[in-house]
Amino acid sequence: MQNTAAPNAVPTHCPYCALQCGMNLTPVGGGTVEVSERADFPVNRGALCGKGRTAPQVLAPGARLTSPLVRSRDGALVPAGWDEALDRIAGSLGRTRAEYGADALGVFGGGGLTNEKAYALGKFARVVLGTSQIDYNGRFCMSSAAAAGTRAFGLDRGLPFPLEDIPEAGCVILVGSNPAETMPPSMRYFTALRENGGTLIVVDPRRTRTAEQADLHLAPRPGTDLALALGMLHLVVAEGRVDEAYVEERTSGWEEARAAAMAHWPEYVERITGVAVPELREAVRLFCAPEAAMVLTARGPEQQAKGTDTVGAWINLCLATGRAGRPRSGYGCLTGQGNGQGGREHGQKADQLPGYRKLTDPAARRHVAEVWGVGPDSLPGPGRSAYELLDALGTDIRSLLVMGSNPVVSAPRAAHVEGRLRSLDFLAVCDVVLSETAELADVVLPVTQWAEETGTTTNLEGRVLLRRRALTPPEGVRSDLEVLHGLAGRLGVEKGFPVEPEEVFEELRRASAGGPADYSGIDYRRLAEENGVFWPCPAPPADGGADHGTGTAPHPGTPRLFLDRFATEDGRARFAPVAHRPSAEEPDDAYPVLLTTGRVVAQYQSGAQTRRVAELNAAAPGPFVELHPLLAARLGAAEGDPLAVVSRRGRAVAPARITTGIRPDTVFMPFHWPGEGRANTLTNPALDPVSRMPEFKVCAVRVETVRP
Numbered sequence: 077m078q079n080t081a082a083p084n085a086v087p088t089h090c091p092y093c094a095l096q097c098g099m100n101l102t103p104v105g106g107g108t109v110e111v112s113e114r115a116d117f118p119v120n121r122g123a124l125c126g127k128g129r130t131a132p133q134v135l136a137p138g139a140r141l142t143s144p145l146v147r148s149r150d151g152a153l154v155p156a157g158w159d160e161a162l163d164r165i166a167g168s169l170g171r172t173r174a175e176y177g178a179d180a181l182g183v184f185g186g187g188g189l190t191n192e193k194a195y196a197l198g199k200f201a202r203v204v205l206g207t208s209q210i211d212y213n214g215r216f217c218m219s220s221a222a223a224a225g226t227r228a229f230g231l232d233r234g235l236p237f238p239l240e241d242i243p244e245a246g247c248v249i250l251v252g253s254n255p256a257e258t259m260p261p262s263m264r265y266f267t268a269l270r271e272n273g274g275t276l277i278v279v280d281p282r283r284t285r286t287a288e289q290a291d292l293h294l295a296p297r298p299g300t301d302l303a304l305a306l307g308m309l310h311l312v313v314a315e316g317r318v319d320e321a322y323v324e325e326r327t328s329g330w331e332e333a334r335a336a337a338m339a340h341w342p343e344y345v346e347r348i349t350g351v352a353v354p355e356l357r358e359a360v361r362l363f364c365a366p367e368a369a370m371v372l373t374a375r376g377p378e379q380q381a382k383g384t385d386t387v388g389a390w391i392n393l394c395l396a397t398g399r400a401g402r403p404r405s406g407y408g409c410l411t412g413q414g415n416g417q418g419g420r421e422h423g424q425k426a427d428q429l430p431g432y433r434k435l436t437d438p439a440a441r442r443h444v445a446e447v448w449g450v451g452p453d454s455l456p457g458p459g460r461s462a463y464e465l466l467d468a469l470g471t472d473i474r475s476l477l478v479m480g481s482n483p484v485v486s487a488p489r490a491a492h493v494e495g496r497l498r499s500l501d502f503l504a505v506c507d508v509v510l511s512e513t514a515e516l517a518d519v520v521l522p523v524t525q526w527a528e529e530t531g532t533t534t535n536l537e538g539r540v541l542l543r544r545r546a547l548t549p550p551e552g553v554r555s556d557l558e559v560l561h562g563l564a565g566r567l568g569v570e571k572g573f574p575v576e577p578e579e580v581f582e583e584l585r586r587a588s589a590g591g592p593a594d595y596s597g598i599d600y601r602r603l604a605e606e607n608g609v610f611w612p613c614p615a616p617p618a619d620g621g622a623d624h625g626t627g628t629a630p631h632p633g634t635p636r637l638f639l640d641r642f643a644t645e646d647g648r649a650r651f652a653p654v655a656h657r658p659s660a661e662e663p664d665d666a667y668p669v670l671l672t673t674g675r676v677v678a679q680y681q682s683g684a685q686t687r688r689v690a691e692l693n694a695a696a697p698g699p700f701v702e703l704h705p706l707l708a709a710r711l712g713a714a715e716g717d718p719l720a721v722v723s724r725r726g727r728a729v730a731p732a733r734i735t736t737g738i739r740p741d742t743v744f745m746p747f748h749w750p751g752e753g754r755a756n757t758l759t760n761p762a763l764d765p766v767s768r769m770p771e772f773k774v775c776a777v778r779v780e781t782v783r784p
């Protein structure tokens with residue numbers, strides 16, 4: 077990476093995670109770009125992780141797809157022209173719809189898609205296909221935090237404050253979040269917190285690189301964060317640390333929540349979580365001592381079949397201590413994917429319309445239908461959630477379009493999901509590479525990548541960003557927007573699917589106007605000038621748009637939410653009356669060990685992109701089973717020995733990685749690889765009743781040594 081940008085460098089953002097680090101890209105010929113530091117973007121100030129630095133390698137023709145592929149008579153995927161590929165998809169979708177009805181068509185999107193693509197995909201499903209059956213991988217990501225945030229605050233924006241508030245917070249509890257590996261440049265905010273005299277508490281069953289930097293590390297049994305939060309709240313009450321004035325003035329539902337917490341004695345919580353009472357007391361002391369404090373959750377507590385209630389319990393702790401909607405304080409969720417925030421706002425979710433509107437709300441249907449030029453009654457209702465949609469493939473759903481996800485690797489109970497995908501009448505996949513899911517497709521469409529197209533993303537802070545094109549895409553690929561345009565036209569909808577991102581964004585602005593995630597005051601020019609704008613950002617009423625120089629002051633955007641009131645009807649935050657419950661699958665004699673799953677720094681998600689980069693593969697070459705020396709000794713396993721991990725869903729094999737940094741009752745596997753070591757062969761698709769999040773973070777397994 078160079079230190080200074082060349083004169084022709086294009087300021088833009090990383091394709092991967094929700095930090096959306098700023099970077100400069102300079103075209104260097106041969107269809108690729110060089111990454112250099114972009115110090116003017118405040119979130120990362122030039123710092124990048126290895127994935128961001130090496131992202132251009134996936135632009136190379138050898139790594140990616142450059143021609144559509146169609147399934148030939150003898151079963152192979154062979155190159156084809158764009159017209160043939162699009163005709164096949166449109167023809168097949170049309171026939172399925174004629175035979176089985178529109179709801180036999182499924183669409184599966186992704187939180188890595190730009191706002192423009194997510195918006196166009198949701199519109200395509202509802203207006204062109206007429207199906208209710210659309211959902212996306214974000215359901216597997218932050219949906220529990222989104223559901224809990226909506227329930228408590230009336231609005232879900234991952235972080236209700238910018239990252240720059242973290243160093244001033246006094247104390248931060250990171251629950252099931254490992255930013256040292258999942259968002260390395262963000263660690264400077266936590267380092268600064270400690271340099272300012274603040275404290276960092278990490279709650280994780282593993283002693284992660286993040287936990288190593290904490291003042292206090294609590295290592296609960298996977299799946300018991302709900303009890304842990306209730307135990308802390310119990311102590312807050314018992315020790316007289318409730319902020320009574322705040323509770324009275326700014327919240328509702330305290331009595332029920334308080335009663336529920338009082339049933340969770342510290343000793344009882346210790347038995348459930350394995351966290352000793354003195355540690356629990358210390359956590360409460362550190363959290364309550366400073367004037368301001370934050371709780372940030374990520375996938376650890378959220379990817380559980382009780383994820384919504386668990387996040388609710390952590391929000392309760394913030395509310396009881398007066399730590400939400402106040403400066404440098406509050407609850408936040410660290411969203412994951414590049415556009416994990418925007419991707420959940422503009423309509424690719426099963427129950428949603430653009431602007432974070434509800435598909436069941438008649439006023440929202442009228443507003444969006446008008447923007448789309450269709451009748452409100454023509455819009456279908458809510459469809460199935462992601463796992464339920466995948467589980468219905470081959471039965472109720474006969475044809476599927478996938479855009480921006482690789483469920484063969486990333487979905488729970490993946491062998492079953494793979495079987496469902498194989499049982500489809502027709503599968504079309506748009507991707508930049510031949511992912512494991514694309515390998516099963518009848519038609520694969522090669523699409524342009526981040527550096528080759530312009531679009532907006534919304535980072536984990538709710539900051540809407542302009543990701544600029546820096547490079548001409550290679551011959552043979554088209555953008556996702558061009559794909560949707562081409563399919564819509566073939567299915568008889570000639571208008572409403574522009575291929576220019578800015579044109580799509582202009583429509584998105586109107587569709588989102590007045591909704592919870594209001595983007596109507598944002599335009600490309602502003603994004604370029606201001607280095608991002610925080611939503612909600614409504615257009616000034618007078619000019620109906622972010623019209624510069626019209627005399628009406630543009631809305632400044634909203635870096636900090638809830639300071640005056642919460643987004644509920646009465647302006648109060650709602651406590652959630654929640655109680656501990658066991659995980660969907662607890663260990664027993666046949667499956668005595670807990671499995672949890674997650675990430676390593678050098679691979680991204682299903683690995684479809686990062687497994688194509690040599691430097692990243694060298695750092696993280698394959699799956700492994702992390703286990704404690706005590707468990708290893710019981711199994712007679714040495715470092716590197718192949719271990720079989722067996723659950724009620726299947727069996728996976730990967731080498732042992734022995735460490736004292738994990739609980740002896742728990743094993744950990746990263747989920748980035750397909751094949752024998754695929755963690756998701758094992759995971760439990762038990763769903764949270766509210767968010768429909770699967771239980772990726774806890775299931776019961778047995779671990780065996782494998783005889784060579």
Ligand SMILES: Nc1nc2c(c(=O)[nH]1)N[C@H]1C(S)=C(S)[C@@H](COP(=O)(O)OP(=O)(O)OC[C@H]3O[C@@H](n4cnc5c(=O)[nH]c(N)nc54)[C@H](O)[C@@H]3O)O[C@H]1N2
Pocket residue numbers: 093094217251252253254255257258259279280281282284297298299300301374375376377411412413672673674675676677678679680681682744773774
């Ligand atoms: N390198 C890399 N970075 C990424 C990604 C990637 O794939 N690779 N993906 C991006 C995306 S989409 C996301 S969602 C984020 C995810 O970011 P994180 O949430 O930080 O990542 P995970 O590793 O899934 O989970 C975090 C931690 O939860 C712990 N954990 C497991 N079970 C439990 C439990 O029951 N309770 C608690 N408290 N903790 C538990 C795990 O040990 C793990 O250390 O990362 C983003 N950044």
Ligand SMILES: Nc1nc2c(c(=O)[nH]1)N[C@H]1C(S)=C(S)[C@@H](COP(=O)(O)OP(=O)(O)OC[C@H]3O[C@@H](n4cnc5c(=O)[nH]c(N)nc54)[C@H](O)[C@@H]3O)O[C@H]1N2
Pocket residue numbers: 186187188189190213214216217218375379412413478479480481482483485486487488506507508509511523524525556673674675680681682683684685747755756759772
């Ligand atoms: N066991 C376990 N499983 C998990 C998790 C876990 O913690 N444990 N985490 C879950 C979470 S949080 C997430 S977010 C999911 C993610 O899992 P996936 O949804 O599989 O995510 P990716 O691997 O990012 O898949 C994105 C795919 O889209 C392609 N792609 C990238 N950009 C574009 C684009 O602009 N257009 C198109 N058409 N394609 C594009 C990529 O090449 C890749 O094949 O995994 C979930 N699965």
Ligand code: SF4
Pocket residue numbers: 090091092093094095096097120123124125126127128129258259260261
């Ligand atoms: S932390 Fe995330 S956004 Fe930043 S360079 Fe790494 S992958 Fe890209």
Ligand SMILES: [Mo]
Pocket residue numbers: 216217218412413
């Ligand atoms: Mo995610």
